[in-house]
Structures are given as C-alpha cells and as structure tokens.
Amino acid sequence: MRKFVTERAKQLLSLSRQYQHRPLSASLSRFLSSDPISSSPSSSMASPSDSSTPLTLQTINPKVLKCEYAVRGEIVTLAQKLQEELQAKPGSHPFNEILYCNIGNPQSLGQQPITFFREVLALCDHPSILDKSETQGLFSADSIERAWQILGQIPGRATGAYSHSQGIKGLRDTIAAGIEARDGFPADPNDIFLTDGASPAVHMMMQLLITSEKDGILCPIPQYPLYSASIALHGGSLVPYYLDEATNWGLEVSDLKKQLEDAKSKGITARALVVINPGNPTGQVLAEDNQREIVEFCKQEGIVLLADEVYQENVYVPEKKFHSFKKISRSMGYGEKDLSLVSFQSVSKGYYGECGKRGGYMEVTGFGADIREQIYKVASVNLCSNISGQILASLVMSPPKAGDESFESYLEERDGILSSLARRAKTLEEAFNSLEGVTCNKAEGAMYLFPRVRLPENAIKASEAVKTAPDAFYCRRLLNATGIVFVPGSGFGQVSAY
Amino acid sequence: MRKFVTERAKQLLSLSRQYQHRPLSASLSRFLSSDPISSSPSSSMASPSDSSTPLTLQTINPKVLKCEYAVRGEIVTLAQKLQEELQAKPGSHPFNEILYCNIGNPQSLGQQPITFFREVLALCDHPSILDKSETQGLFSADSIERAWQILGQIPGRATGAYSHSQGIKGLRDTIAAGIEARDGFPADPNDIFLTDGASPAVHMMMQLLITSEKDGILCPIPQYPLYSASIALHGGSLVPYYLDEATNWGLEVSDLKKQLEDAKSKGITARALVVINPGNPTGQVLAEDNQREIVEFCKQEGIVLLADEVYQENVYVPEKKFHSFKKISRSMGYGEKDLSLVSFQSVSKGYYGECGKRGGYMEVTGFGADIREQIYKVASVNLCSNISGQILASLVMSPPKAGDESFESYLEERDGILSSLARRAKTLEEAFNSLEGVTCNKAEGAMYLFPRVRLPENAIKASEAVKTAPDAFYCRRLLNATGIVFVPGSGFGQVSAY
Numbered sequence: 001m002r003k004f005v006t007e008r009a010k011q012l013l014s015l016s017r018q019y020q021h022r023p024l025s026a027s028l029s030r031f032l033s034s035d036p037i038s039s040s041p042s043s044s045m046a047s048p049s050d051s052s053t054p055l056t057l058q059t060i061n062p063k064v065l066k067c068e069y070a071v072r073g074e075i076v077t078l079a080q081k082l083q084e085e086l087q088a089k090p091g092s093h094p095f096n097e098i099l100y101c102n103i104g105n106p107q108s109l110g111q112q113p114i115t116f117f118r119e120v121l122a123l124c125d126h127p128s129i130l131d132k133s134e135t136q137g138l139f140s141a142d143s144i145e146r147a148w149q150i151l152g153q154i155p156g157r158a159t160g161a162y163s164h165s166q167g168i169k170g171l172r173d174t175i176a177a178g179i180e181a182r183d184g185f186p187a188d189p190n191d192i193f194l195t196d197g198a199s200p201a202v203h204m205m206m207q208l209l210i211t212s213e214k215d216g217i218l219c220p221i222p223q224y225p226l227y228s229a230s231i232a233l234h235g236g237s238l239v240p241y242y243l244d245e246a247t248n249w250g251l252e253v254s255d256l257k258k259q260l261e262d263a264k265s266k267g268i269t270a271r272a273l274v275v276i277n278p279g280n281p282t283g284q285v286l287a288e289d290n291q292r293e294i295v296e297f298c299k300q301e302g303i304v305l306l307a308d309e310v311y312q313e314n315v316y317v318p319e320k321k322f323h324s325f326k327k328i329s330r331s332m333g334y335g336e337k338d339l340s341l342v343s344f345q346s347v348s349k350g351y352y353g354e355c356g357k358r359g360g361y362m363e364v365t366g367f368g369a370d371i372r373e374q375i376y377k378v379a380s381v382n383l384c385s386n387i388s389g390q391i392l393a394s395l396v397m398s399p400p401k402a403g404d405e406s407f408e409s410y411l412e413e414r415d416g417i418l419s420s421l422a423r424r425a426k427t428l429e430e431a432f433n434s435l436e437g438v439t440c441n442k443a444e445g446a447m448y449l450f451p452r453v454r455l456p457e458n459a460i461k462a463s464e465a466v467k468t469a470p471d472a473f474y475c476r477r478l479l480n481a482t483g484i485v486f487v488p489g490s491g492f493g494q495v496s497a498y
Numbered sequence: 499m500r501k502f503v504t505e506r507a508k509q510l511l512s513l514s515r516q517y518q519h520r521p522l523s524a525s526l527s528r529f530l531s532s533d534p535i536s537s538s539p540s541s542s543m544a545s546p547s548d549s550s551t552p553l554t555l556q557t558i559n560p561k562v563l564k565c566e567y568a569v570r571g572e573i574v575t576l577a578q579k580l581q582e583e584l585q586a587k588p589g590s591h592p593f594n595e596i597l598y599c600n601i602g603n604p605q606s607l608g609q610q611p612i613t614f615f616r617e618v619l620a621l622c623d624h625p626s627i628l629d630k631s632e633t634q635g636l637f638s639a640d641s642i643e644r645a646w647q648i649l650g651q652i653p654g655r656a657t658g659a660y661s662h663s664q665g666i667k668g669l670r671d672t673i674a675a676g677i678e679a680r681d682g683f684p685a686d687p688n689d690i691f692l693t694d695g696a697s698p699a700v701h702m703m704m705q706l707l708i709t710s711e712k713d714g715i716l717c718p719i720p721q722y723p724l725y726s727a728s729i730a731l732h733g734g735s736l737v738p739y740y741l742d743e744a745t746n747w748g749l750e751v752s753d754l755k756k757q758l759e760d761a762k763s764k765g766i767t768a769r770a771l772v773v774i775n776p777g778n779p780t781g782q783v784l785a786e787d788n789q790r791e792i793v794e795f796c797k798q799e800g801i802v803l804l805a806d807e808v809y810q811e812n813v814y815v816p817e818k819k820f821h822s823f824k825k826i827s828r829s830m831g832y833g834e835k836d837l838s839l840v841s842f843q844s845v846s847k848g849y850y851g852e853c854g855k856r857g858g859y860m861e862v863t864g865f866g867a868d869i870r871e872q873i874y875k876v877a878s879v880n881l882c883s884n885i886s887g888q889i890l891a892s893l894v895m896s897p898p899k900a901g902d903e904s905f906e907s908y909l910e911e912r913d914g915i916l917s918s919l920a921r922r923a924k925t926l927e928e929a930f931n932s933l934e935g936v937t938c939n940k941a942e943g944a945m946y947l948f949p950r951v952r953l954p955e956n957a958i959k960a961s962e963a964v965k966t967a968p969d970a971f972y973c974r975r976l977l978n979a980t981g982i983v984f985v986p987g988s989g990f991g992q993v994s995a996y
Contacts, residue, residue, distance in 0.1 A: 054769065054802045054838045055869050061709045061732075064872050072663060072878040103881075108659035118624040125886070126620035128613070134632040161606035162846075162853040165570060196694050196856065199880045207731065211559045229879045233705065234559075271552065304552045340552045348660075355660040358694065358884035371553050374562050380570040381727045382697045383601075386884045387854035388623070 067232040070225050070491025075475050076102050079485045095483030102485045104280075104447040106353030106417075114352055114413050116406040117395050119143035120150065121357075121388055124159050127151055142404040150391055159387050165380035167194025167361070168387070171394040175361060178397025183327035191365055193375065194393055196358040196385045198310050198346040203230050204378055205306060205342055205362070208371075209271045210236035216268040217306075218259065220251065222450060222492035224280040224308070239263040239270055240493065245452065248441045249284040251275070253293045260301060272304035273297070278311040278322065278445030281492050283425070285320040285444040291328045295339060304340040310360070311446040313350035316422035320444050326365060340366040347392045349447070351417040359389025421447065450489065565730040568723050568989020573973050574600050577983045593981030600983045602778075602945040604851030604915075612850055612911050614904040615893050617641035618648065619855075619886055622657050625649055640902040648889055657885045663878035665692025665859070666885070669892040673859060676895030681825035689863055691873065692891055694856040694883045696808050696844040701728050702876055703804060703840055703860070706869075707769045708734035714766040715804075716757065718749065720948060720990035722778040722806070737761045737768055738991065743950065746939045747782040749773070751791045758799060770802035771795070776809040776820065776943025779990050781923070783818040783942040789826045793837060802838040808858070809944040811848035814920035818942050824863060838864040845890045847945070849915040857887025919945065948987065 057065065083098045090096070100108070107113060119139045124147050129135050135144065151157040153170025166172065172189035179187035195201040209215060210231065216239040219227045223240075231238045241259045243249040260270050275294060277286045286294075298305040307325040315322050329339050347359035364375060384390075399414075400406040425443040432440035432451045440451035455470055463473035471488035479485055555563065581596045588594070598606070605611060617637045622645050627633050633642065649655040651668025664670065670687035677685035693699040707713060708729065714737040717725045729736045739757045741747040758768050773792060775784045784792075796803040805823040813820050827837050845857035862873060882888075897912075898904040923941040930938035930949045938949035953968055961971030969986035977983055 052800065052835075053864070053866055053869070054800050055706065055865060057868050057872075059769075060706055060869060060872060063709075064706055064876060067875065067879065069875060069879050072881075103660065105660045107656040108654055110654060110656075113658045115626070118626075122620040122624035122627075125623055126616040128616075129620075129636050132636055134635045137632045138627050138630055138636070156606055156608060158605040158608075158854070160611045160852045160854045162601065162603045196884060197881070203880075208553065208558055208562055211557075211561075226879065233876070233879070271557075302550065302552050337550075354658045356656070356658045356882070356885035358882075366551070367553060368551055370555050371551070371558060374555075374558060377565065377567060377570075378562060378731070381565065381567050381724065381731070382701075383570075383695070384854070384856075386694060386856035386887055388886050389884055 063233055063235050067229045068225065068491075069229045070487050072102070073487075073491060075472070075479060075485060075487065076100070078476060079479055079483075082479070082483070093483065094481060097483055099482075099484045102487050104349060104353075105355050106447075107355065111353050111417060112413070113354060114399075114410060116140065116143055116146075116400055116410050117352065117354070117392060119406075120146050120395060121391060123147035124150055124391055125388070127157060127159070140406045142400055142406050146395075150394070154387075159391075161387075163384045163387060163390065165376060165382075165384050166190075166192065167385060167390050167393075171390050172361075174394040175397045178394075179324075179326075179363065183324055183330070185327055185330040187326075187363065188365075191363050192361050193364060193379055194359070194361045194385045194390045195379075196360070196389055197348055197355075198308070198344040198360045198362075199226055200382075200385075201342075201344050201360060201362040202226055202306070202308075203233075204375070205272070205304075206230045206234045206236065207378060208374065209304065210234040213237050214268055216263045216270045218256065218270050218273040218303070219493075220274065220276060220279070220282075222281055222489060222494040223274070224276060225491060225493075227274050228493060236271075237263070237268050238493075239268060242495070243279070243282055243284070245441065248444075249279055249282040249450075251286065251290055251294070253290075253297050256294075256297055270301070270303050272306050274306045274308065275325070276308040276311075277325075278314055280308070280311065280446050281448040281487075282450050283441070283443035283446045283448055285315055285317070285322065287320075288323055288328065291323060291325060292332060295325065295329045295332060295334065298341075299334065299339050304342065307341065307343045309343050310346040310349045312345065313352075313418070314421065314447060315445040316418075316425055317442070317444045322445070326363065336366050338366065345393070345397075347389065347396055350396060351414045351421075352392075352396050353417070354392055357389045357392050358386060359391075359393040360385075361393050425449070450492075450494075561731055561733050565727045566723065566989070567727045568985050570600070571985075571989060573970070573977060573983060573985065574598075576974065577977055577981075580977070580981065591981065592979060595981055597980075597982045600985050602847060602851075603853050604945075605853065609851050609915060610911070611852060612897075612908060614638065614641055614644075614898055614908050615850065615852070615890060617904075618644050618893060619889060621645035622648055622889055623886070625655060625657070638904045640898060640904050644893075648892070652885075657889075659885075661882045661885060661888065663874060663880075663882050664688075664690060665883060665888045665891075669888050670859075672892040673895045676892075677822075677824075677861065680895075681822055681828070683825055683828040685824075685861065686863075689861050690859050691862060691877055692857070692859045692883045692888045693877075694858070694887055695846055695853075696806070696842040696858045696860075697724055698880075698883075699840075699842050699858060699860040700724055700804070700806075701731075702873070703770070703802075704728045704732045704734065705876060706872065707802065708732040711735050712766055714761045714768040716754065716768050716771040716801070717991075718772065718774060718777070718780075720779055720987060720992040721772070722774060723989060723991075725772050726991060734769075735761070735766050736991075737766060740993075741777070741780055741782070743939065746942075747777055747780040747948075749784065749788055749792070751788075751795050754792075754795055768799070768801050770804050772804045772806065773823070774806040774809075775823075776812055778806070778809065778944050779946040779948050779985075781939070781941035781944045781946055781948065783813055783815070783820065785818075786821055786826065789821060789823060790830060793823065793827045793830060793832065796839075797832065797837050802840065805839065805841045807841050808844040808847045810843065811850075811916070812919065812945060813943040814916075814923055815940070815942045820943070824861065834864050836864065843891070843895075845887065845894055848894060849912045849919075850890075850894050851915070852890055855887050855890050856884060857889075857891040858883075859891050923947070948990075948992075 079098050085092050120143050123130055154168055172192040175192050176187040176189040216237040217231050218239045218241055221240040221242050228238050239259055241256050243251055263270055309324055312322045325341055326343055343363045345361055347357055348355040400410045428449055429440050429442055432438050437454040438451055440449055443449050460470050463470040469490045471490050475486045475488045577596050583590050618641050621628055652666055670690040673690050674685040674687040714735045715729050716737045716739055719738045719740050726736050737757055739754050741749060761768055807822055810820045823839055824841055841861045843859055845855055846853040898908045926947055927938050927940055930936050935952040936949055938947055941947050958968050961968040967988045969988050973984045973986045
C-alpha cells in the first residue's frame with residue numbers, strides 16, 4: 001500500500017510540473033492513503049423544493065446555508081459519483097480506485113484496531129460470556145480483568161443504560177488519572193465531560209460562547225473546518241489568525257493581538273481562542289515557549305482557550321514533544337482562577353484511530369460553578385454519550401501496563417502504527433519537495449500534509465472561467481485524472497498568497 | 499422488584515391523602531422503578547464566576563440560560579445529593595435507596611439486554627474471534643452469521659472507521675426493509691439518517707427549521723422536555739397545543755388550528771408540528787382517524803410533521819395498534835410531494851431499552867433535494883453516528899426470524915419484557931386510581947404514567963412561601979420522605995388546572 005501510495009503521489013505531483021507561477025495549498029490528508037467510504041448526500045428525490053414545500057432554501061435557517069464543511073464537501077461528492085461510475089463500468093476512468101485523502105480515517109484504510117481495546121469492548125458488550133471457560137481461550141487475561149473492573153464501575157453493570165450526563169464516574173476517574181500521569185499535575189474527574197467524539201464537544205462550547213455575530217472566535221488559518229462550520233451554525237464570527245507557512249506554520253502572538261484589535265474595531269468581541277496542537281491540517285507541533293505565550297495572551301485578554309489536543313499521541317519528530325495546555329498553564333503557576341481552558345481529546349486519532357466509535361472527552365477547567373451547571377445542562381439534553389465510546393476513551397488514557405498479558409503485543413501494535421505514520425509523513429514530504437513548483441512543510445505531527453502547488457496563469461484563467469476557486473479547480477482536475485481526493489486549501493480557509 | 503415498587507407507590511400515594519382540593523400532575527416515569535445512575539452536575543469548583551472570568555451568566559448565550567430539561571433537573575440533583583448522604587451515612591434518611599423514576603432507562607433497573615443483539619455487537623467489535631472454534635460454543639449460529647453479514651456491508655469490515663454521514667448504506671438498506679415490512683409501503687435507504695439516539699436528530703431538525711423566535715414549533719402539552727429544551731437552544735418559540743386529560747390525553751385538531759392562529763396573531767409562524775405517539779409522558783396511543791386528521795392538518799397548513807415514534811413497540815392495550823405517520827399518509831394517497839414528514843426512532847426504547855448505545859435514525863420524506871443536501875451537510879459536520887449504535891438500529895428493525903437459532907429465546911426475552919411493562923403499567927394505574935385525591939389515565943403505551951394529585955391549600959401556600967411551583971414542592975417533599983424521584987408536571991409544561 002505504501003509503495004502504491006507513493007507512486008500515486010508522484011503521478012499526482014508530476015501534473016503540477018505543468019503548472020508554475022501561482023502558489024496554492026491543498027491538504028494531502030492522511031499521507032495519501034485510500035479511504036473507501038462513500039460520502040455523498042443521498043439523492044432519492046431529484047427535484048428541488050418548490051414554494052409549496054414547508055421548508056425551502058428561502059425559509060431554512062440561513063446559518064445552516066452559511067455553514068461549509070469542505071472535508072466532506074463538493075470534491076467528495078464528485079469522488080462518490082466517479083466511484084459509482086467505476087463500479088458500473090470498470091475502465092471508464094484512467095484509474096481503478098478512488099483514494100480518499102479528505103479526512104483522517106485510518107481504519108477505513110486497513111489500519112487494524114488495537115486488540116486489547118476491542119477485546120474489552122466486546123466483553124463489555126456481552127458480559128454474560130465473561131465467566132465462560134471458552135472465553136479464556138479467546139480473550140487475554142488482562143482484557144477479562146479490565147472488563148470486570150469497568151463493569152464494576154457501572155451501576156448494575158448496565159452498559160445499556162444512560163449514564164451520568166458527564167459520563168460514567170469510574171471511567172472519568174480513570175481518565176483523570178491518565179491526565180495526571182501525562183501532565184504531572186492534578187486532574188479532577190468532575191472536570192471531564194465524555195462526548196461522542198470531539199466534534200459534539202466543540203459544538204457545545206460554541207453554543208455557550210456565541211450569542212450573535214458580535215461574538216468572535218479566534219481560529220488558526222488554515223484550520224480544521226469543524227471550527228468554521230460550528231461558528232457559522234451558531235451565528236458567530238470567525239476571527240482568523242494566520243499560521244506562517246514560511247516558519248513551518250508558526251503562530252505569532254503579535255498576529256493574535258493584531259487580529260483581536262482588528263475584530264474589536266469591527267465591533268466583534270473575541271470570546272475564545274482555538275489552538276490545534278499538533279496542527280490540523282498543518283501538522284506542526286507547538287514549542288513550549290510558544291504555548292506559554294498563548295496562555296499568557298488568553299489570561300491577559302480574558303478569553304477562553306479552546307485547545308484541540310486530539311493528535312496528542314501523533315508526534316513524529318524527536319525534537320518535539322506534546323505538552324497539554326493545562327500542563328503548560330499549571331507549570332506557569334496558573335490555576336483554576338487564572339485561565340478558562342477546555343482541552344478536547346478523541347479516540348478517533350492517535351495510534352488508536354477508532355473514528356467509528358465516537359468517543360472523546362473535554363476537560364473543562366477555570367469556569368465558575370454557575371457556568372459549569374450550564375455546561376452540564378446542555379450535556380444533559382442529549383442524556384449521555386455512547387457507553388462503548390466512553391469505555392474506549394478510558395482505555396486510551398489507561399492502556400495495558402508492563403506486566404499485563406497484553407502489554408508486549410499492545411506495544412508492538414502501537415509502535416507499528418506510529419512508526420508507519422511517521423515513515424509515510426517523511427516519504428511524502430520528501431516526494432513533494434523533490435518536485436518542481438511544489439513545496440511542503442515538514443509534518444511534525446497529526447495526520448496531514450498541506451503542500452503548496454504553483455499553478456500557471458492559464459490554469460487560473462480556466463478556473464475563473466468556470467467560476468471556481470483555482471485550488472478547487474485543481475483538486476477536481478486531479479481527481480478526474482488520478483482518482484485521488486484532496487481537499488482544496490481554501491476549504492481550510494487558506495488565503496491566496498498574492 | 500415489582501412488588502417492592504408497588505409498595506413504594508402505595509406509600510407515596512398515601513401521602514397524597516393528606517392533600518386535597520388542588521389537582522397537579524407529576525410524571526411517574528417507568529412505572530416506578532429504581533434508577534441507580536447519578537445525575538447531578540459536577541461541583542469541583544464551588545465559587546460562581548466573577549467578572550474576571552471570560553464566561554459569566556451575563557455573557558453566556560442567553561438561549562442556553564433559557565433552556566430547561568426537567569428530567570435531569572433540580573429534583574434529580576437533589577436526589578444525587580441524598581444518595582451521597584446515604585452512602586456516607588446509612589440510615590440518615592427514612593429510606594435506604596433512591597428510586598429514580600425521572601427518565602426511561604430500563605437497563606439501569608435490571609432489565610436485561612436482548613441476547614442476540616449483544617452477541618452481534620460483541621462479534622462486530624472484535625471480528626477476529628469470528629472464525630475461532632471457541633466462538634461457536636459462546637455465540638449462537640445466527641448471531642455469527644449476522645455479524646459476518648453486517649461486516650460484509652462495511653467497507654473493509656472496518657467498524658472503527660467513520661461511515662457515510664447518513665450511516666452505513668447496508669444497514670440503512672436493512673432498516674428501510676424493516677420499515678417496509680412494518681408499514682406495507684416502500685421505504686428508501688437514502689431517506690434514513692442514522693443518529694446517536696433520537697435526541698441529536700430532533701436537534702438537527704430544529705436547527706434547520708428555526709431562524710428566530712418568529713419560528714414556532716407546535717408541541718403537545720404535556721411534552722417530553724427535549725422539545726422545549728431544543729426549541730429554546732435554537733431560539734424558536736414553542737407553540738403549545740393541549741392534550742385533554744379528560745379524554746385520555748386526546749389530541750383535538752380544532753385546538754391545533756386555534757393555537758396556530760393564536761401564534762399567527764403574535765407574529766409567530768408555525769414551521770412544524772411535533773406529535774409523540776405513543777405519548778411521552780402521557781402514554782396514550784393515537785387512533786388512526788386522529789392520525790389522518792393530523793396529516794391533513796399539516797398538509798393544509800404547509801407545516802412539517804415531526805413524528806416522535808420511539809415507543810412504536812410499546813403498546814399495551816389490545817384495542818390499540820401503532821401506525822406510523824408515514825403509513826397513514828401513504829394510505830391516504832399522499833406521497834413525497836404532499837407532506838414533509840420526519841419519523842424518529844431510537845434503540846433506547848421498545849423492548850430493547852438500549853439507552854447507553856445511543857442508536858437511532860430519522861426517516862426524512864417529502865423534502866426537496868436542495869433541503870436534503872442541507873440536512874446531509876449538517877449531519878456531516880459531526881461525521882457520523884457511532885457504528886455500534888448504527889448496527890443496533892439495524893438489528894431492532896430486523897430481529898431474528900422463525901427458523902433462526904435465536905428465534906425462540908429472542909421471542910421469550912422480548913415478550914417477557916413487554917408483558918412485564920404492561921403488567922406494571924396496569925398495576926400502578928390501578929394503585930393510583932384507588933387512592934383518594936389522585937386520578938391517573940390509562941397507559942396505553944410508552945413507559946410513563948402522568949397522575950394528577952390534588953394538593954391542599956396549605957401545601958400550595960407553603961410552596962408559594964418558598965417561591966417554588968406547587969408540584970415541584972410536592973416532588974421535593976416526596977423525595978425527601980420516600981427516596982422516589984418524580985418529575986413535576988410543570989417540567990413537562992403541564993399547566994395548572996385552575
């Protein structure tokens with residue numbers, strides 16, 4: 001697969017040799033691998049709504065219309081159409097397969113789940129096999145022990161019951177202990193809100209923070225479009241700050257200050273700062289000094305720090321290390337009273353890549369008890385997140401330890417996945433940079449590359465003629481020629497370099 | 499358990515004998531059973547936010563403040579406190595256990611999951627045991643076969659991958675076939691959107707329908723507070739229509755029309771009608787004639803019909819049968835062009851009661867292709883619902899069939915649960931009605947009783963003295979005296995009878 005993928009990348013990049021002069025970014029997700037899922041909207045009813053239908057584009061909530069989500073947008077819909085055509089008529093395109101690089105979805109590409117995690121999940125799903133003799137032959141001893149332990153933390157051992165709206169207390173204890181072990185600072189299980197992946201957690205915070213378009217959220221550009229989509233759905237204003245491609249997507253606090261002031265002059269109050277570390281879609285890992293500056297900035301300006309830390313296990317360079325913002329702020333001597341901080345974590349990323357399980361949590365610190373009650377209330381309206389996802393979130397924060405039966409095989413699986421991701425990142429970065437007209441920053445972490453491709457004037461003109469952004473035009477041509485699904489850089493908010 | 503519960507009910511109701519003269523409703527959820535989950539907000543930080551905190555009650559989104567969710571509200575928080583006190587100091591209250599009747603959560607009360615469903619889930623979680631010989635001894639043959647079949651429907655057999663944002667196509671095929679078998683009318687898998695339970699599906703529709711407080715949603719009173727909470731969060735107006743307690747919670751279309759006109763006169767346009775059938779929290783099952791009138795009303799007024807049909811398996815009286823609104827509208831000759839209809843289903847209810855799995859779907863019919871694209875886009879921002887929940891949603895719509903190895907035991911489990919629910923409904927209804935000052939309608943379906951309790955003038959005065967609604971005051975007294983957690987009728991929007 002890796003060899004194939006690299007050849008595809010070269011094929012893709014050779015196209016760019018025809019183009020010159022204009023830079024443009026496209027996200028090369030997941031180090032160019034294949035994603036067989038279909039991702040287009042259904043189309044059982046071909047006709048648009050007319051005025052007799054209750055809900056039309058004229059009457060629908062305009063915030064919904066404004067929302068865009070490029071990683072499952074137009075290019076992906078086209079890819080799905082091509083895939084159907086290939087199935088119906090093999091050989092109808094100059095490729096036999098669609099390579100979905102639009103989103104980080106490792107298991108759809110053949111990445112295997114961590115065995116221990118799945119053993120525990122299966123046992124918790126069907127606890128009545130726990131004391132059967134055959135089970136000993138099928139499951140590791142520590143997975144059986146862990147399943148018993150988890151079931152003991154669930155009232156009535158009922159994995160089919162709604163839990164506390166923040167998640168099962170015993171699992172939150174485990175997660176808090178995992179955070180403590182990671183950071184070296186205390187973590188409180190009452191600060192943990194378990195969620196169906198990180199996305200609902202981000203939506204929940206946006207819902208609390210945004211009242212109108214006068215409420216701004218500082219977001220990195222390029223950004224993961226969940227943020228722009230969620231801000232649009234809640235009717236707020238995205239206040240951009242720009243990561244500097246020339247310094248490997250450097251984050252300058254001076255730029256943060258400038259953008260904050262600029263927003264203020266337009267009547268927009270920044271309520272929060274989103275930082276994605278390691279970066280999505282840009283792959284950089286923040287330096288500790290830089291993190292301290294960011295903490296200081298949020299404290300001084302009195303804004304909430306929303307720390308997207310879902311790639312905390314995905315760091316590929318020896319000179320960088322992940323530090324949570326909570327650890328950084330505590331090591332600066334700042335406590336509950338000093339900084340309102342939300343850290344997002346997900347089971348979808350890391351080496352686990354369990355996207356389909358929809359597990360994750362947010363750790364909420366530095367808010368008053370009255371606001372905490374409001375967060376709890378909003379969480380309670382959806383009752384609770386799914387219990388398998390809750391269990392998995394506890395497992396990724398507390399994997400097998402030395403001496404456990406699964407420990408060696410767990411290590412082997414984990415390190416195999418992480419080193420493969422690191423190797424593929426390096427291979428593709430080098431492939432990009434060896435090509436004329438293409439540059440690409442180093443991926444220090446996360447799962448993405450964000451190359452810059454220079455387009456010739458004629459390509460720009462051709463895109464303008466069909467009223468399409470040049471990078472979207474390029475991605476469409478690329479897809480039609482090779483079957484590779486990119487997301488255009490403009491989908492991540494990236495601005496033209498001119 | 500049942501005997502215990504009935505005794506508790508009598509104990510509770512005997513309290514009401516002291517009270518007379520004023521009627522009041524309180525929902526007696528789940529036929530009075532115990533729910534050991536803890537449901538209070540966390541409280542790691544005691545102090546409220548002060549003006550130096552970025553987010554305060556003055557700056558938080560006021561829609562969040564406005565939102566209320568009684569089934570996990572104040573009474574439940576008090577119950578949690580009492581539970582902690584009982585644990586810390588046994589004997590400190592006149593009861594030894596808290597009986598959580600605030601929400602339908604069967605497995606927290608000892609209801610066992612359907613074995614076949616859990617077998618399939620466990621096998622899909624850990625497919626590598628599927629071809630091991632020990633597995634034959636632990637799992638039924640048809641669960642193994644079903645797991646293979648489901649895995650075959652998932653690209654790459656990857657239960658850990660994000661799926662299509664509407665859910666895995668093969669599972670939607672199964673669900674559509676189940677709907678067809680239930681209704682006798684065609685169902686299209688492209689109309690199915692799999693969701694993490696019914697709640698996110700309801701939120702999604704509210705997000706599309708509501709732009710401002712000028713957009714109204716017709717809701718039954720009493721109603722399940724998910725609707726009022728979701729309307730508040732999205733900034734719309736709840737337009738109440740009143741179920742008539744005197745005619746077993748009858749729904750009069752003349753009242754619908756009256757309320758619609760009344761809203762119009764206030765500048766509110768009704769965009770949709772919510773109907774909960776079987777009723778939550780009222781337990782009535784709509785008559786077919788009544789359903790036809792409702793369909794006709796929505797068609798004539800050009801409003802969306804939001805049909806909460808999550809209790810479709812929970813009908814306890816032989817004279818009533820569940821009919822989906824889609825079946826009713828199709829049998830009236832109405833097709834896609836005639837009625838915009840959304841039907842909600844959940845794995846949390848029925849005989850399965852798999853609340854913790856967070857599975858469900860909505861079937862969306864009668865919307866234009868342009869609106870469908872918008873629904874898809876909003877679904878895609880959260881990527882997909884959890885795969886175990888998706889699998890379970892397909893299983894409840896396609897349980898074991900005659901000839902399958904699990905069929906007999908499945909039937910036994912299913913019918914045991916349903917007849918126990920029916921028996922408990924009857925027992926408690928009779929217990930209520932045998933008491934002075936208490937009346938209670940028949941529970942024809944769903945999982946709740948909504949009795950009317952008359953309070954004496956002095957109790958009303960006492961509640962006014964502490965600025966509490968009389969029914970909330972009653973529920974608090976009841977909890978403090980017996981450990982039983984009711985939700986006050988006002989939490990469901992029920993109005994005073996005076």
